Amino acid sequence: MKLSNYIFIVAVVVTVLIFSLVFIAFFSITTGIIGTLIQDFSRSTAKQTFHDMYNLMSKGWTRKELESFLEGLKKSYEDTPTEVHVFRSEKVKELFGDIEEPPLSPEVLLSLRTKKEYFKKQDVTFIYTYPILAERKCLKCHINVKENDILGVIQIRVNTKKLHEATLVDILKYSLILFPVPLIAALFVIQSLKNRISSSLKKLDNNMANIASLEDFSELEYKQIDFGFYELNRIRDKFLELVEKLRKVSVDKNVLEFEVQLLEKFIITSEAISDWKKFISDVLREISKILDFLFFFAVFKEGNNTFSATIFWNYTPSTKIKSELEEDLIELLKEKGFINNSAKISYENVILWKNKKEPVKMDFKTITKSIFVERPLIGGIVGIGVNIAETERRIKLIAIEGFLATLLNIVGSVKAINAYTQELEYYATRDPLTGLYNRRIFWEILHYEVERARRHGYKFALVVIDLDNFKLLNDRYGHEFGDKILVEFSNLLKRAFRKEDVIARYGGDEFVILLPYINLQGLKIALDRFLKQVENLKIKAPDGSDVNLSVSIGAAIYPDHAKLPKELFIVADNMMYQVKHLGKGGYKVPEKEDLSELSKYISETGFLVLDALERDKIIPYFQPILDLKSDEVYMFEVLARIEEKGEIISAGKFIDAAESLGIVHRMDYKVIEKALEICKAAEKEPTLFFNISPRVLLIPDFVKQINKLVEDFGYDKEKIVFEITERETVRNLEILKRFIRNLKEEGFRFALDDFGAGFASFTYVKIFPIDFIKIEGEFIRSMIESKLDEAFVRGAVTLARTAGIKTIAEYVEDEVIYNAVKSLSIDYAQGFYIGKPRRSPQL
Incomplete structure (x- = not known):
C-alpha cells in the first residue's frame, strides 16, 4: 500500500470517528440542556398554576369556578407538548369533594406521601410533580389540616419527541456541511x-x-x-x-577473507627452525601472489645501540634504490626514538624474485604501513614495515593495518625459534653444568658405536670414571664448590682425550668416555697419561687450600670384553668398583678371571630372578608418599624385592638381569598382583604407584592382563598409578602414547618419574595425559644450596600447576629438604625422611 493511500484512509476513518464522537457528545449535551430547561420550565409553570389557583381561592371561588379554571388550564396547553394536571389530597377531598383528575401515577403518589418534588424522564417525556403544602393562611379554609400538610400535587408532563427530532436533524445538517473540511485538509x-x-x-x-x-x-x-x-x-x-x-x-x-589468505601463508614449519630468512622469503613469495608490495623490512635490536635490518625485495633493486631505503629507515628509526647518530645499523637485502623488473614509479619517502614497539619483542624485533603498490585497493590496506602486529610477532618468533632451537638441540644432548654429553645421548651413541664397530670390524673402548671422595668434598665445602670441581674436571677430560672421543657426564660424579679405534695397549697409554694429569690438577677451595682429586676408572673393550652395549657398560662399571674396593686412585681393565667372575655373577643374578619367579619369592615393598597439605599418608610407591635366605635384595641388583632375560614384565605383573592382594585386605584402599618397564609396551595383551587383574580384585582403578620414567629410552613414542591412552581409557592414572632428568620431560608432559610428575631427586636434594636447581623446581611446580598436574618431590631425606619442599607448594613428598620402604602399607 502506498503511503498516500494509507494516510487518506486513516484521515477518512479518523474524520468519521471524530464526527461520530462529536455528534454523540453534542447530542448528549443538547439533551442534557433541554432536560435542565424543561425542569426549570416545569417548576415555574407549576408555581404559576398554584399562584393562579390561590388568587381564585382567596376570593372564595365556587365549584363551578374551579371546574372552569381547570378546563381553561387544560385548553391553554392543548396545542403544546405540555400537560398540567392538578390532584387533591384525601383531606381536601374530605372537605371539598373530588374533582376531575387523571389516575394517580406513581410519581404523584410519591409526592403525596413524601411532600417532595420529583423530576423524572420517561422515554421522551419529562415528568415533574410539585407538592402543595398548607401554609398558615390556608388554614382558614382548610380547617381539617395543619401547617405543612399536603393539600395536593400539580404534575407537569412535557413530551420532547418532536424537540429531539428537530435537534437531531439540525445537528446532522451542520455536520454534513462541515464534514468535508478535514478531508480536504488531509x-x-x-x-x-x-x-x-x-x-x-x-x-x-x-x-x-x-x-x-x-x-x-x-x-x-x-x-x-x-x-x-x-x-x-x-x-x-x-x-x-x-x-x-x-x-x-x-x-x-573482505578484510577477513584477505587476512585468512595471508594467515594461510604463515604456517610455521620445520624450515623456520633451520633457516628463518628462507622461511620468511618463501612466505613473502606466496603473499606477493595476492598482494602487490614493493618491499618488506624487519628491524631487530642486536645489542646496546646496535641494530640490524633485513629487507625482503619483491624485485631486484638497484644500488641507488637500496641506499635510498636505508637512509629512509634511519630517519624512521630516529623519528621513533630508537637510534641516535652514534647507532650502528647493519643491512641485509634478500631478493625474492631475481628476474622481476623494478617498478617505474616508487615512493620511499613514506613507508605505506609500519609498526614499531617501545621495547624489543621476542627475537629482538622492534618494528616491521611494508611498501604496497598504489594499484592495491583500500581493503587490502585495511587488512595490512590489522595484520602487521601479527606479522611483527610471527617474524620475531620465527627468528627466536631459530635461535632457541639451536640452544635446545644443544641442551637436549648436553649436561647444562659441564657442557658434556648427557646420559641419554651417551646410550644412543654407545648403541650406534657398537653397531658401527660390528659392521666395520674395529675395536673401541668404554671408560667409566668416578671421582673419589666427591661427597666428602661436597659436604665440606658446599654444592657450589662441588659444581666447580665437576666443571674443572670436565675441562680436564676435554684436554686429556682426543677430539673424536665421546665424553659424557653419566650422573653426579660419574663420567663415561667412548674411545673409537683403540686397542688394549693404546687404552692403557691414554689412561696412564690421564691419571698423571689428574694428579697435577689442583683446585682452590673456599678456604684457600688446594684440593687434589683422585679417580677410580674401569674400562672395557668391544668386542673383546662384551658385544652388547649394556654388557659392555656392566663390565666397565664393575671394573671401576673393583678399583674403589682396592683403595681407589687407579684404573682396571678386565682380565680373563674378571670376565669369568662377572659372567658367573650375571648368571647367578639371572638364576636368582628366575628362581624367585618360580618359587614366588618376589615381594612388594611400600614406600609412603606424604600429602604435604594434610600431613597424611594414603599413597605408596610399590617397589620390587626378592627375598632370598632371609635377605631382602633390592631391585637395583637384579632388574638389569630381568630385562636381559626378557622376564621383567612377569616381575611387574607379580608385584602388582601381590600388592593388590595385600592392600585389598587393608581397612582402606591406598593409592598405589607401580613402576613399569618400557619393555612391557611390546608385550601383547599386557593392558588386558593388568585390567583383568585389577577387576578381579575389585580395586578402584583411579587408585592405580603407573610410573613411566624418562631415564628409560622409549624410541617409539607412538607406541607409548597408545599404551598410555589404552590404560587411561580403562580408568588408570599416570605419573612421570625422574622429571627433569632429561630434555624430553617437558615433551612428555605436553603429549601424554600425565596426572603426577615426580621431580628428579637430584634437583630436590641440591636446591638447598643451588639457586639454579631451586629455580628448576619452582619452574616445574608452576608448569604442573598450570597443566593441572600434581607434583611429588623425591629424595626428601631430612627436615631441611622437607621444609624447603613444603615452602614451594609441592603437593606430595617421598623419601627416607617421610618413610623407608616397608613390607606393609600403613595409612
Missing part, C-alpha cells in the same frame, strides 16, 4: 508529504544506484537527505546507521 497534507518524501527518496535512489559491488558499498558515503520531518529524519538516521554497519561488515568480510 488531502492537502498528504500531497505535501508525498512531494517531500518523493524528493528525498529520489536522492536516496540516486545514491543507491551507484552501488554495484561490495567494494563500491564499502567506499560509499551518504549525503544528508532532509525529509523535512523530525520523525522521518530519525528513520533516515537509523537507516544510515544500518548502512554504516553494513558498510563495515562488507569491509570486515
Whole structure:
C-alpha cells in the first residue's frame, strides 16, 4: 500500500470517528440542556398554576369556578407538548369533594406521601410533580389540616419527541456541511508529504544506484537527505546507521577473507627452525601472489645501540634504490626514538624474485604501513614495515593495518625459534653444568658405536670414571664448590682425550668416555697419561687450600670384553668398583678371571630372578608418599624385592638381569598382583604407584592382563598409578602414547618419574595425559644450596600447576629438604625422611 493511500484512509476513518464522537457528545449535551430547561420550565409553570389557583381561592371561588379554571388550564396547553394536571389530597377531598383528575401515577403518589418534588424522564417525556403544602393562611379554609400538610400535587408532563427530532436533524445538517473540511485538509497534507518524501527518496535512489559491488558499498558515503520531518529524519538516521554497519561488515568480510589468505601463508614449519630468512622469503613469495608490495623490512635490536635490518625485495633493486631505503629507515628509526647518530645499523637485502623488473614509479619517502614497539619483542624485533603498490585497493590496506602486529610477532618468533632451537638441540644432548654429553645421548651413541664397530670390524673402548671422595668434598665445602670441581674436571677430560672421543657426564660424579679405534695397549697409554694429569690438577677451595682429586676408572673393550652395549657398560662399571674396593686412585681393565667372575655373577643374578619367579619369592615393598597439605599418608610407591635366605635384595641388583632375560614384565605383573592382594585386605584402599618397564609396551595383551587383574580384585582403578620414567629410552613414542591412552581409557592414572632428568620431560608432559610428575631427586636434594636447581623446581611446580598436574618431590631425606619442599607448594613428598620402604602399607 502506498503511503498516500494509507494516510487518506486513516484521515477518512479518523474524520468519521471524530464526527461520530462529536455528534454523540453534542447530542448528549443538547439533551442534557433541554432536560435542565424543561425542569426549570416545569417548576415555574407549576408555581404559576398554584399562584393562579390561590388568587381564585382567596376570593372564595365556587365549584363551578374551579371546574372552569381547570378546563381553561387544560385548553391553554392543548396545542403544546405540555400537560398540567392538578390532584387533591384525601383531606381536601374530605372537605371539598373530588374533582376531575387523571389516575394517580406513581410519581404523584410519591409526592403525596413524601411532600417532595420529583423530576423524572420517561422515554421522551419529562415528568415533574410539585407538592402543595398548607401554609398558615390556608388554614382558614382548610380547617381539617395543619401547617405543612399536603393539600395536593400539580404534575407537569412535557413530551420532547418532536424537540429531539428537530435537534437531531439540525445537528446532522451542520455536520454534513462541515464534514468535508478535514478531508480536504488531509488531502492537502498528504500531497505535501508525498512531494517531500518523493524528493528525498529520489536522492536516496540516486545514491543507491551507484552501488554495484561490495567494494563500491564499502567506499560509499551518504549525503544528508532532509525529509523535512523530525520523525522521518530519525528513520533516515537509523537507516544510515544500518548502512554504516553494513558498510563495515562488507569491509570486515573482505578484510577477513584477505587476512585468512595471508594467515594461510604463515604456517610455521620445520624450515623456520633451520633457516628463518628462507622461511620468511618463501612466505613473502606466496603473499606477493595476492598482494602487490614493493618491499618488506624487519628491524631487530642486536645489542646496546646496535641494530640490524633485513629487507625482503619483491624485485631486484638497484644500488641507488637500496641506499635510498636505508637512509629512509634511519630517519624512521630516529623519528621513533630508537637510534641516535652514534647507532650502528647493519643491512641485509634478500631478493625474492631475481628476474622481476623494478617498478617505474616508487615512493620511499613514506613507508605505506609500519609498526614499531617501545621495547624489543621476542627475537629482538622492534618494528616491521611494508611498501604496497598504489594499484592495491583500500581493503587490502585495511587488512595490512590489522595484520602487521601479527606479522611483527610471527617474524620475531620465527627468528627466536631459530635461535632457541639451536640452544635446545644443544641442551637436549648436553649436561647444562659441564657442557658434556648427557646420559641419554651417551646410550644412543654407545648403541650406534657398537653397531658401527660390528659392521666395520674395529675395536673401541668404554671408560667409566668416578671421582673419589666427591661427597666428602661436597659436604665440606658446599654444592657450589662441588659444581666447580665437576666443571674443572670436565675441562680436564676435554684436554686429556682426543677430539673424536665421546665424553659424557653419566650422573653426579660419574663420567663415561667412548674411545673409537683403540686397542688394549693404546687404552692403557691414554689412561696412564690421564691419571698423571689428574694428579697435577689442583683446585682452590673456599678456604684457600688446594684440593687434589683422585679417580677410580674401569674400562672395557668391544668386542673383546662384551658385544652388547649394556654388557659392555656392566663390565666397565664393575671394573671401576673393583678399583674403589682396592683403595681407589687407579684404573682396571678386565682380565680373563674378571670376565669369568662377572659372567658367573650375571648368571647367578639371572638364576636368582628366575628362581624367585618360580618359587614366588618376589615381594612388594611400600614406600609412603606424604600429602604435604594434610600431613597424611594414603599413597605408596610399590617397589620390587626378592627375598632370598632371609635377605631382602633390592631391585637395583637384579632388574638389569630381568630385562636381559626378557622376564621383567612377569616381575611387574607379580608385584602388582601381590600388592593388590595385600592392600585389598587393608581397612582402606591406598593409592598405589607401580613402576613399569618400557619393555612391557611390546608385550601383547599386557593392558588386558593388568585390567583383568585389577577387576578381579575389585580395586578402584583411579587408585592405580603407573610410573613411566624418562631415564628409560622409549624410541617409539607412538607406541607409548597408545599404551598410555589404552590404560587411561580403562580408568588408570599416570605419573612421570625422574622429571627433569632429561630434555624430553617437558615433551612428555605436553603429549601424554600425565596426572603426577615426580621431580628428579637430584634437583630436590641440591636446591638447598643451588639457586639454579631451586629455580628448576619452582619452574616445574608452576608448569604442573598450570597443566593441572600434581607434583611429588623425591629424595626428601631430612627436615631441611622437607621444609624447603613444603615452602614451594609441592603437593606430595617421598623419601627416607617421610618413610623407608616397608613390607606393609600403613595409612
